[in-house]
Amino acid sequence: MTEKNEIIDAGWNFDNSYARLPESVYTRLNPTPVSSPKLVIFNGPLADSLGLNAQALQSNDGVAVLAGNQVPEGALPLAQAYAGHQFGHFTMLGDGRAILLGEQITPQGDRFDIQLKGSGVTPYSRRGDGRAALGPMLREYIISQAMHALGIPTTRSLAVVTTGESIFRETVQPGAILTRVAASHLRVGTFQYVAKWGTDQDLQALADYTLQRHFPEVAQDENRYLSLLQEVIKRQAALIVQWQLVGFIHGVMNTDNMALSGESIDFGPCAFMDAYDPATVFSSIDSQGRYAYANQPHIAVWNLARFAETLLPLLHEGEEQAIKLAEGALSDFAELYHRNWLTGMRAKLGIFEEEPQDEALIEDLLNMMQKHQADYTNTFRALTFDKPEDTVFFGTTGFTQWHEQWQARLDRQQESKASSHQLMRNSNPAVIPRNHRVEAALDAAVNQGDYSVMEQLLDVLASPYTHSPEQAEYTTLPEESTRPYRTYCGT
Ligand code: AMP
Ligand code: MG
Numbered sequence: 001m002t003e004k005n006e007i008i009d010a011g012w013n014f015d016n017s018y019a020r021l022p023e024s025v026y027t028r029l030n031p032t033p034v035s036s037p038k039l040v041i042f043n044g045p046l047a048d049s050l051g052l053n054a055q056a057l058q059s060n061d062g063v064a065v066l067a068g069n070q071v072p073e074g075a076l077p078l079a080q081a082y083a084g085h086q087f088g089h090f091t092m093l094g095d096g097r098a099i100l101l102g103e104q105i106t107p108q109g110d111r112f113d114i115q116l117k118g119s120g121v122t123p124y125s126r127r128g129d130g131r132a133a134l135g136p137m138l139r140e141y142i143i144s145q146a147m148h149a150l151g152i153p154t155t156r157s158l159a160v161v162t163t164g165e166s167i168f169r170e171t172v173q174p175g176a177i178l179t180r181v182a183a184s185h186l187r188v189g190t191f192q193y194v195a196k197w198g199t200d201q202d203l204q205a206l207a208d209y210t211l212q213r214h215f216p217e218v219a220q221d222e223n224r225y226l227s228l229l230q231e232v233i234k235r236q237a238a239l240i241v242q243w244q245l246v247g248f249i250h251g252v253m254n255t256d257n258m259a260l261s262g263e264s265i266d267f268g269p270c271a272f273m274d275a276y277d278p279a280t281v282f283s284s285i286d287s288q289g290r291y292a293y294a295n296q297p298h299i300a301v302w303n304l305a306r307f308a309e310t311l312l313p314l315l316h317e318g319e320e321q322a323i324k325l326a327e328g329a330l331s332d333f334a335e336l337y338h339r340n341w342l343t344g345m346r347a348k349l350g351i352f353e354e355e356p357q358d359e360a361l362i363e364d365l366l367n368m369m370q371k372h373q374a375d376y377t378n379t380f381r382a383l384t385f386d387k388p389e390d391t392v393f394f395g396t397t398g399f400t401q402w403h404e405q406w407q408a409r410l411d412r413q414q415e416s417k418a419s420s421h422q423l424m425r426n427s428n429p430a431v432i433p434r435n436h437r438v439e440a441a442l443d444a445a446v447n448q449g450d451y452s453v454m455e456q457l458l459d460v461l462a463s464p465y466t467h468s469p470e471q472a473e474y475t476t477l478p479e480e481s482t483r484p485y486r487t488y489c490g491t
Helices: 002-006 044-049 054-058 061-067 134-149 188-197 200-214 224-246 293-315 319-348 358-370 376-384 395-410 419-429 434-449 451-462 471-475
Strands: 026-028 038-042 077-080 085-086 088-092 098-105 112-115 157-166 172-182
Touching: 002 157, 026 200, 026 293, 038 054, 038 061, 038 134, 044 157, 054 061, 054 098, 061 157, 085 188, 088 358, 134 157, 134 172, 134 451, 188 200, 200 224, 200 293, 224 293, 224 319, 319 358, 319 419, 358 395, 376 419, 451 471
Parallel strands: none
Antiparallel strands: 026 077, 038 157, 077 098, 085 088, 098 112, 112 172, 157 172
């Protein structure tokens, strides 16, 4: 009797709106149980914000849910169907190793997808085993936490559990499951799937669903599907700018990895740039540099064009008119992107108002950074703290001249030097998840079962704009390495 009363409710409060969509867009399916689940990392603050009870979730019953061994009340698990252009080639994809448990409705009434990643095979697994390795799941946990702290829209990570089962990649790896929290998992690829294999009614249902879920403010517009396209374009333009401003390289911007909500999603081979170089690529499979740093805005437009194509039948009954509308919306991206980028770059330099020469001032700095292989993050940090002597190009004529122009620019604005400095502090992170730091944290966790390195890293990454003395050791660069840093998809 008393024992029963002691069981604390985990706070799951599911709705399953996705399961009410046409059946062609998903397959109902439970996660595949695992032999001995163990919780290795848990996001307490995120649990709180979702209205979940952290203590209950970390108990055996709670972990059974996070491992896929138990389906919580109210959940209606399913695997989502989607397609996508992978490195330009169209393919049928879908959740090959993920299960959507349902949508958690928070005490504030917000709706978030709760997805288990690494939860077993589905009809969309193709030749995959439906499982995930511990290293890549912890990596996604770290990067998504860092992105969130940087103020960049992103899917979140609630927990990682190890499964007690080995999985076979190039080497034998411990298996793991990540609980991912997202505004939704609607992707450009979801629309591509329905446009290709669904009916017109399916497509309209999906579009109306996306409008209701993410863009209710335009759902009554006269041409609501055009508004949908425009809003998705706006959010992507804003998102990619934020990536560029912190030097984030997604690594695999396939259309299935672009979320319509405007959140960053699917952190496979992503990494942050150290030395500024527009051609930077980390992913081992991106030999052509398709997803290089400087290409990200171009790829975003390419992906959005694929999205626009799927909407054509809804935009206008006449195809020519529909294409015109889509092209008009797509052509806005460049302007939106450029405007957001300039605002963001001005802020990184402490500039409040606009002057026509600002762009040249910014470009000159970036060119100098490229020429001298200056560290992207640390250069802006040195400028923020008025320590030009900490930059690699200090003492060069080019930099001396640039610095004078920049100072003159700051003198011309009404705002004080102090507010300028504050703007820069808030716009230039002290710390990013440096590749060597992430690798060290993963190595300790995966190979030694020591999570303290990762916990410390997460702690530092949680407040990138405080610029505290404790962060100093995390700002240093890796030892010179003969080999360039490479990332792997980790599937
Ligand atoms: P990604 O490159 O992680 O975006 O994944 C591309 C596609 O491959 C998605 O449809 C995934 O669900 C699928 N996939 C990745 N890894 C596995 C796996 N181990 N088993 C089954 N499907 C997978
Ligand atoms: Mg993906």
